[in-house]
Amino acid sequence: MESADQTTRKVIPIVPAPVGAEDTSEEGAWGELYAAHQKIYPRSVQGIFAKWRWGFVFLTQIIFYCLPWLEWGQRQAVLFDLGVRRFYIFGIVLYPQDFIYLTGLLVISAFSLFLFTAIAGRLWCGYACPQTVYSEIFMWIERKVEGDRTARMRLDSQDMSLEKLVKKWYKHFLWIGLSIWTGFTFVGYFTPIRELGMEFFLGNMSSWEVFWVFFYGFATYGNAGFMREQVCKYMCPYARFQSAMFDKDTLIVTYDAERGEPRGARSKKADLATLSLGACVDCTLCVQVCPTGIDIRNGLQYECIGCGACADVCDTVMDKVGYPRGLVKYSTQHAMQNKWTASQTLKHIFRPRVLIYTGILLLVVALLFGSLLTRKSFKVDVVRDRATLARIVSGGNIENVYRLQIMNAAEKRQHFKVTAEGMYELKVLTDSEDLTVESTQSRWVSVRLQVPYDSAVPGSYPVRFTIEASDDNETGHTLLEEKSVFLIPR
Amino acid sequence: MSDFTSNFWSLYVAGIALVGIVACLLLLYFSGKAKAMTAHDNTTGHVWDGDLREMNNPLPRWWVGLFLITIAFALGYLVLYPGLGNSAGKLGWSSAGQYDAEVAKANQALEPLYAKFAGMPPEDVAKDPQAMAIGDRLFMNNCAQCHGSDARGGKGFPNLTDKDWLHGGTHEKIKETLVKGRIGNMPPMAAAVGSADDVRNVAHYVLSLSNSPHDALRASLGKPKFVACAACHGPDGKGNQTIGAPNLTDDIWLHGWGENAIIAMVNNGKVNQMPAQAGKLTEAQLHVLASYVWGLSNQPAAK
Numbered sequence: 001m002e003s004a005d006q007t008t009r010k011v012i013p014i015v016p017a018p019v020g021a022e023d024t025s026e027e028g029a030w031g032e033l034y035a036a037h038q039k040i041y042p043r044s045v046q047g048i049f050a051k052w053r054w055g056f057v058f059l060t061q062i063i064f065y066c067l068p069w070l071e072w073g074q075r076q077a078v079l080f081d082l083g084v085r086r087f088y089i090f091g092i093v094l095y096p097q098d099f100i101y102l103t104g105l106l107v108i109s110a111f112s113l114f115l116f117t118a119i120a121g122r123l124w125c126g127y128a129c130p131q132t133v134y135s136e137i138f139m140w141i142e143r144k145v146e147g148d149r150t151a152r153m154r155l156d157s158q159d160m161s162l163e164k165l166v167k168k169w170y171k172h173f174l175w176i177g178l179s180i181w182t183g184f185t186f187v188g189y190f191t192p193i194r195e196l197g198m199e200f201f202l203g204n205m206s207s208w209e210v211f212w213v214f215f216y217g218f219a220t221y222g223n224a225g226f227m228r229e230q231v232c233k234y235m236c237p238y239a240r241f242q243s244a245m246f247d248k249d250t251l252i253v254t255y256d257a258e259r260g261e262p263r264g265a266r267s268k269k270a271d272l273a274t275l276s277l278g279a280c281v282d283c284t285l286c287v288q289v290c291p292t293g294i295d296i297r298n299g300l301q302y303e304c305i306g307c308g309a310c311a312d313v314c315d316t317v318m319d320k321v322g323y324p325r326g327l328v329k330y331s332t333q334h335a336m337q338n339k340w341t342a343s344q345t346l347k348h349i350f351r352p353r354v355l356i357y358t359g360i361l362l363l364v365v366a367l368l369f370g371s372l373l374t375r376k377s378f379k380v381d382v383v384r385d386r387a388t389l390a391r392i393v394s395g396g397n398i399e400n401v402y403r404l405q406i407m408n409a410a411e412k413r414q415h416f417k418v419t420a421e422g423m424y425e426l427k428v429l430t431d432s433e434d435l436t437v438e439s440t441q442s443r444w445v446s447v448r449l450q451v452p453y454d455s456a457v458p459g460s461y462p463v464r465f466t467i468e469a470s471d472d473n474e475t476g477h478t479l480l481e482e483k484s485v486f487l488i489p490r
Numbered sequence: 491m492s493d494f495t496s497n498f499w500s501l502y503v504a505g506i507a508l509v510g511i512v513a514c515l516l517l518l519y520f521s522g523k524a525k526a527m528t529a530h531d532n533t534t535g536h537v538w539d540g541d542l543r544e545m546n547n548p549l550p551r552w553w554v555g556l557f558l559i560t561i562a563f564a565l566g567y568l569v570l571y572p573g574l575g576n577s578a579g580k581l582g583w584s585s586a587g588q589y590d591a592e593v594a595k596a597n598q599a600l601e602p603l604y605a606k607f608a609g610m611p612p613e614d615v616a617k618d619p620q621a622m623a624i625g626d627r628l629f630m631n632n633c634a635q636c637h638g639s640d641a642r643g644g645k646g647f648p649n650l651t652d653k654d655w656l657h658g659g660t661h662e663k664i665k666e667t668l669v670k671g672r673i674g675n676m677p678p679m680a681a682a683v684g685s686a687d688d689v690r691n692v693a694h695y696v697l698s699l700s701n702s703p704h705d706a707l708r709a710s711l712g713k714p715k716f717v718a719c720a721a722c723h724g725p726d727g728k729g730n731q732t733i734g735a736p737n738l739t740d741d742i743w744l745h746g747w748g749e750n751a752i753i754a755m756v757n758n759g760k761v762n763q764m765p766a767q768a769g770k771l772t773e774a775q776l777h778v779l780a781s782y783v784w785g786l787s788n789q790p791a792a793k
Binding site: 029030032034035036037230233234385386387388392393399401403431444448 | 527
């Protein structure tokens with residue numbers, strides 16, 4: 001039993017707290033505005049939600065640690081090459097001009113978060129958030145080295161001994177090793193990871209690579225090793241605004257107070273019906289397993305990251321004492337108030353907020369993938385000459401100058417032909433006939449447009465460039481149109 | 491140079507900065523001493539609207555540590571860098587100094603790249619694709635503002651891709667133009683030529699030199715008056731590259747073609763300036779850039 005439980009108990013009156021539990025006495029104490037950090041020793045937990053969490057840990061981390069090692073043709077499959085400003089993602093080569101895709105990705109991430117949160121609360125926090133995932137891995141290492149909750153608490157309260165020193169050093173050694181590997185993997189997304197590995201072992205990494213490996217590693221070590229729930233409670237912006245996405249049909253981890261109260265210890269042989277006690281045996285295991293150190297029996301609290309550890313451990317206790325499971329469970333406020341069955345609760349998932357989020361999410365996903373699939377193998381920016389608006393050239397023509405930036409977004413050499421239309425007798429002149437751009441390279445080309453003098457009154461005229469691309473093997477012709485204007489001076 | 495005529499504003503700015511930092515420290519100190527009334531249920535006892543209660547969730551103390559770190563950082567920054575009024579800071583840092591240092595560093599980093607071209611004759615540099623790509627970028631950053639992004643110039647700005655050169659088109663001459671700049675000076679010649687009618691006649695004679703459309707009678711009347719122009723443009727009007735006098739017998743008209751443009755030129759004269767680039771570019775850059783410009787008008791099959 002934790003003596004701290006009574007004094008740090010917080011009541012957030014969203015789910016009604018058990019009657020009589022509120023302390024309304026006038027007497028209080030003078031408390032400080034700042035509180036020292038209370039270290040939390042979460043007990044390990046097994047159960048269905050823990051299995052899901054470990055599933056997500058493996059899924060996200062296998063992707064994170066393995067992706068940079070994949071090869072695609074002659075290069076790394078996923079590489080964000082900031083130096084030459086090209087992002088390679090499997091078959092796709094993205095230019096800085098493709099930044100809109102990142103916007104699309106962020107919109108998708110945001111609406112996924114809104115959708116999942118509206119349906120099932122802090123799913124992201126409890127299962128897939130890097131803070132949770134790395135904390136889970138670091139706690140697993142901690143448990144392997146120092147033992148579970150009670151062993152760790154005992155170790156920390158002991159005086160320094162050789163055994164304690166060895167255990168602590170060993171734990172930090174493993175933590176730091178994993179952190180550096182994580183930082184190394186992170187940098188591997190921006191520098192080819194195989195070369196980075198060679199540089200790492202030869203000590204040839206550039207100063208920025210060294211900085212980011214150790215900075216990202218340090219952030220992992222600090223956040224997952226020491227800060228843990230402090231990040232969720234005091235730093236995370238998502239945790240601050242997620243309450244705006246909750247409503248009374250949102251799944252939350254909740255304690256069935258009506259069934260559980262009044263809580264109390266009882267003999268295993270005692271019959272529940274004859275006792276004046278609820279189903280809660282007051283074992284406090286739900287408090288011991290909580291990674292943010294709260295007591296779920298006090299109702300929904302902002303610190304709750306919805307991980308379901310308390311539900312898992314309570315179910316094992318209920319099994320042991322022979323009571324039905326689900327004293328602590330995922331449920332909604334409406335379901336708790338109205339005593340809905342699971343299928344009644346599920347029906348209420350489809351409410352306008354969820355349908356609108358889903359609709360927007362599907363639309364943005366469709367737009368993003370549609371746009372990626374119909375993407376051309378090159379891009380062109382037309383930039384009017386910044387100095388010469390227009391000039392009269394020998395032969396009596398009016399000439400405008402344009403710079404075309406041709407960006408080859410394919411991994412093969414392409415040849416380009418530029419034509420233009422939109423004005424009477426418009427002529428296109430380039431310095432060389434064959435405009436070749438090597439694979440994934442970009443090139444600036446000067447293009448001159450001419451119209452006969454006096455063929456149009458002074459003013460600005462829209463013109464349309466058509467750029468035709470063909471590759472070495474003549475496997476495809478692609479056309480791209482770009483708009484610009486032609487100026488005829490007074 | 492001081493930004494202000496008196497020291498008052500510097501002291502004012504320094505005072506605000508220091509008072510602000512001290513105020514932050516005092517705030518931290520007093521809020522650390524302050525206590526909040528907390529009832530047993532961890533609320534402050536304040537109740538609004540019947541059931542809305544204020545909780546006391548104390549800030550974690552490590553956050554106070556972060557505040558102290560920012561204050562220490564601010565003080566350290568003000569000692570090392572300019573920020574406290576007109577104090578220059580212990581490091582002597584300035585944005586201009588950083589700019590110069592970074593330009594020098596970049597030039598040093600590029601030295602091996604340019605070294606390859608330094609000993610090359612301009613003809614070979616002009617054939618090297620890498621040098622031409624560098625030259626193109628140098629041209630875009632330093633020359634295209636006047637000569638256009640395709641180097642074909644415009645009114646008042648010479649076309650660099652043709653064979654017509656005011657001061658000579660050899661690599662040495664181009665480099666000289668780049669380093670020292672050029673001033674083209676055509677003085678007002680109306681008084682020397684004669685009456686307004688004489689000026690018009692001379693203009694038609696000038697047009698006739700290049701077989702441009704002209705009035706033959708006026709041209710023949712203007713021919714004797716051309717002696718005033720011959721001093722620079724030569725008796726045959728073919729110009730003089732040593733003083734930058736343009737050739738009048740071709741159909742290239744830097745300041746505008748036709749009767750009116752020529753009359754305006756004779757009446758008003760013109761001073762045209764190409765600014766010197768020596769201070770902006772290194773010797774190696776000048777070599778590559780001059781080769782690039784030389785290459786523009788000497789492309790083997792340019793059309």
